Amino acid sequence: MTGRAEEAKERKPRADAQRNRESLLKAAKAAFTRRGAEINLDDLAKEAGVGVGTLYRHFPTRDALIEAVYRAGVKELADMAAQLSAARPPIEALREWMKIFVDYIATKHLIAPALNSMVGGPSQLYAESGTQIKTAIESLVARAVASGDIRPDLDPFDLLRALVGVANVAASPDWEASAKRLVDILVAGSRPVE
């Protein structure tokens, strides 16, 4: 018979759909970073080079779009950690990753309240992303400890908290540059005492 595996006949997603989705995410991330969560969605569609209909098909609500950008950021961070670990000396991998994390915070901050106000979902969202990020920095720090570049008693989470805390306290235009300088200071301060 020809009828085998009938219940699993999924097509693979169309290439143009995939392209448009990515184009929208990219434009949304840029727009959120620049102007916060209250961007004009009709304009966003235009910037991404698609129709509004396409935007709303991929992301039915503003919140869905925000969430997607957020998730993409977290995933990118996790992937980047693995990639840097493979390609760079431990201490440099950690340093680079922390700087990328600063970029991530820049978008996350602007959309955090929107995430918070989503009923039902946010805590799970945060829990999941928290785990991913925690795993990422833990493995980066572990490698740097193993190579002797970082003190063994350093809590990886302290680094995260320091970054996030500074991001909040200093809201000057110079914010990002200053946070990145702080990364260097933190890394230097985390070296073993001689």
Next chain:
Amino acid sequence: MTGRAEEAKERKPRADAQRNRESLLKAAKAAFTRRGAEINLDDLAKEAGVGVGTLYRHFPTRDALIEAVYRAGVKELADMAAQLSAARPPIEALREWMKIFVDYIATKHLIAPALNSMVGGPSQLYAESGTQIKTAIESLVARAVASGDIRPDLDPFDLLRALVGVANVAASPDWEASAKRLVDILVAGSRPVE
């Protein structure tokens, strides 16, 4: 002549205007805390028991309203510090104030991105409020140091950063309770070594 002091003939503000303004601020603070910065302003006016026209006269833009809520919060914090200093033992005044600060962050966080996206103004806004808050916690800590309850080498700003950082990292429903427990831990950890 009767013409003296002519250039300073300001009426005092009408009582109803004052009342409506406060009613709007109160409703706005509640709404921001509950649902973030994207509240429906027509509804907000209704909740405050005034017409939309009144709302827009007092706060011409959404941002103006957000800023007013923010400023009111900062002022309240500064006043509260003085009040607690007068009424309570140093260490308890500090502890209480930090817990009130946590409440304050709960609103501030929801509107922070909106504050950030105001062009031109935000850094000045933050700078001013930063000074007020810094002064408040500095004097609270100074008193507690003088009374011997807190280590002299403690940087008051570390306490603020810790609070703000935790507020970001932990976004669970339990968030506020957890932040307040942290206050107790911070205070305990700031005591002098024996």
Next chain:
DNA sequence: CTAATATACGGAGGATTCCTCCGTTTACAA
């Protein structure tokens, strides 16, 4: 390669929300 068709596309326009404008009301000074 061609045809068949599921899938995605764009954007017009109805629904919603924002905010201006002005005729009416009210608090204050004399």
Next chain:
DNA sequence: TTGTAAACGGAGGAATCCTCCGTATATTAG
């Protein structure tokens, strides 16, 4: 009490959101 500056409310034009559907295109079977 009366005059008047100040404030009030809310109708409705402007701006934004988002649904709906006729058209276009990628994919697959033959």
